[in-house]
Structure formats: structure tokens, C-alpha cells
Amino acid sequence: MSKRAYNFNAGPAALPLEVLERAQAEFVDFRETGMSIMEMSHRGAVYESVHNEAQERLLSLLGNPSGYKVLFIQGGATTQFAMIPLNFLSEGKVGSYVMTGSWADKAFKEAKIAGGAHVAATSEDKKFLAIPDLGSIKPADNAAYLHITSNETIEGTQYSEFPDTGSLPLIADMSSDILSRAFDVNKFGLIYAGAQKNLGPSGVTVVIAKEELIAESPSNIPTILRYSTHYKNNSLYNTPPSYSIYMVNQVLKWIEEQGGLAGVEAKNRDKAGLLYNTIDGSGGFYRGVAEQGSRSIMNVTFRMESEELEKKFIKASEQEGFVGLKGHRSVGGLRASIYNAVPYESIKALTDFMSHFQKTNG
Ligand SMILES: *Cc1c(COP(=O)(O)O)cnc(C)c1O
DSSP: OOOOOEEOOSSSOOOOHHHHHHHHHTSSSSTTSSSOGGGSOTTSHHHHHHHHHHHHHHHHHTTOOTTEEEEEESSHHHHHHHHHHHHHOOTTOEEEEEEOSHHHHHHHHHHHHHTOEEEEEEOGGGTTOSOOOGGGOOOOTTEEEEEEESEETTTTEEOSSOOOOTTSOEEEEOTTTTTSSOOOGGGOSEEEEETTTTTSSTTOEEEEEEHHHHSSOOTTSOGGGOHHHHHHTTTOSSOOOHHHHHHHHHHHHHHHHTTHHHHHHHHHHHHHHHHHHHHHTTTTSSEEOSOGGGBOSSEEEEEOSOHHHHHHHHHHHHHTTEEOOBOOTTTOSEEEEOOTTSOHHHHHHHHHHHHHHHHHHO
16 A cells, blocks of 8 residues: 555545544445445444444543434535524524634624624634633623634634533534544534544534424424424434445544543644644744634644745645645645544654754755
8 A cells, every 4th residue: 555645634634544444344345234335225224223323422422411412414514504593593583603713704604694693702803813712702682592613724723611601502613623622512502513524524514412402493494404304303314424424433433442532632632732832943934823822733724934935835745745734725824634533643744844844944
């Protein structure tokens, strides 16, 4: 086999090699059924056992919080941006949003279309390079929920703590940091994440929600867009993205083997620490983009003195087998996405490369 790439893609992103190899081993003949899991009915016992296993594993990794249900929905996190206001904004209600950057803005815009979006706090004054102080977050009096983006994938910022909203449902887009660290699910009414960053391949979006929020939905929105449809049918109302869900189950098993969320978090902090230390110790040759207290341990954004030098860095890195280090087109600069599945060795190789590049170009 050719060498594995040093994969820093933002999403779809690296998957654990063990997961890919296990999937490969049972690709053609799944559990001696004589067919691939892709070829079997989603109404059969074999597929359903995988489907249910993935839901159970996810809840178990989160400490089996009571009263929560896992849904598998298609259409990406982007569809959740629309489903949330459509399901939760009854007459006279608004969704309150914490504006932290590119993804929060997309979520906010969908609530606006649905008829009620409110800004509960913003870090626009800091060019979205920080998470607002939790104390500055003020949901509207008529808020149906407070929406946050736990990790801004593009800017490279992340909440270190979550706001306490009392009885107001807290909704979080965790697409780029779900299961990267231990956290208390009970604070949240609904969490969603497109799988392709930290959970598996693209094609499925995971929703973890309090049952009381999703058991009943408005009847004036399309059936497929109602949370209650997915809830009442165990995410089998229509054909689910069965292979993606199978892969998510494999990734969840791998997370268990890493020592669960605590084990994964320790590794992620080591990885991010190594990279930020290299940036901070470069005497300004590399400069971190996000403010210190808001730095993401998943998406590390940094800049260099000039765009010309950044271009040179990217080109040289590609020649050495590093993939995906170019910053998002909307903000420029450099970004290393170091999700759960990116091994420490990849970050070590990157920091060695960065030091070498500085020596020859500094
Ligand atoms: C990638 C990403 C999205 C978009 O997800 P899709 O599955 O492409 O719709 C939304 N929010 C965040 C935080 C992301 O990182």
C-alpha cells in the first residue's frame, strides 16, 4: 500500500485507518449474509441491528443521558439550519443565535427565512476570532431556543464552556467537534452534526435531542422535515443512508477503544498543544488567528507574514505529502483540521515540517 497521506482536510476528513480496514474486510460479505451491507434492505434485521447499535453506542459514549433520542437524517448540517426554526418557531417566537462566524451566520439566515431570528450575542467586533463571553449572551424574551455553534470550523474558534440556558432549550451545531471532548449533554435540548468531520463519511447527520422536543412537530411543515417523523419511525421513515450509518457505528466503536471521550480528549489536547506551541514558539513567523481563550482544538488556523509566503508554504507542504492546509477561501491563511482520527504522528510530521520551513525561509 502507498503511504497514508498526512490528511488535514476540513471535511470530509480523515477516518481512522483501523475503521477503513475493518470496513474493507466486511465490504463484500457482511456478517456472512452473502452481500454487502449496502445491498440489503433497511427493513431487515441485519441492517436494523447496525442502525440501533450506532444509536446505542452514541448515547453510551455520552453517558446514557435519560430522555434523549438519536436521529439519523440526511441533507447535512445545512438541512438542520432550516429544520430547527421550521420545527420550533411557533407564532410570535424567535430563535436566538450567538453569532460566532461563518456557520452560525448560515444557521441564523435560515431562521430569518422562517420568520424569527434574533442575535443573542456576537463577536463580529472581534472579526469572529473569539467566542463571546458567556455573560454577554442574552436570549430574546420570546426565544424558542438559543442556538450556538460549538466550533467554528472556518475561523478556528471553539467554546471552552457552554452557556447555561435554564429551561430554554440550548441547540448546538457540533458538526466539527462532536465527540472530541467530554461534555454534559444534559445542558442541551438538541445537538446536531454532519458526520463527515468527526463521526464518519458524509451522507448522514446525527441529531441527539430531548425526546420532549421532538416527539411532536408542527403539521404545517413537510412530513420529512418534521423531527417527529424521524423520531416516531426510529429514523427509518424512508431509506436511510445505510452505509454512512454503518461507518458511523464503526467510528463510534473506535472511539470506545480510544478510552471514550476522556481518552479522545486527552489525545486531542496533546495534538493541538503541539501545534499551537510550534506556532507560538516561532517568534512570529507563524501567527495564530483565533484569540488565545477561544482557540479550537479541532481546526487550527494560522497565518504567515505574506500571502506569497503562505502560498509557498502550501506548495512545499503538498510536495511533502501534507494535504488540506490551505485556509478556507473566505478567510485565507492556513488551517490544519486535526479531528479525532488525525493521528499524533501527522501533527508531529507537520510541526517538524513547519520548523524546517521556517529555517529555510525565515
Ligand atoms: C461543515 C459544517 C457545516 C455544514 O455541514 P454540511 O453537512 O455540509 O451541511 C455546518 N456547520 C459546521 C460547524 C460545519 O463545520
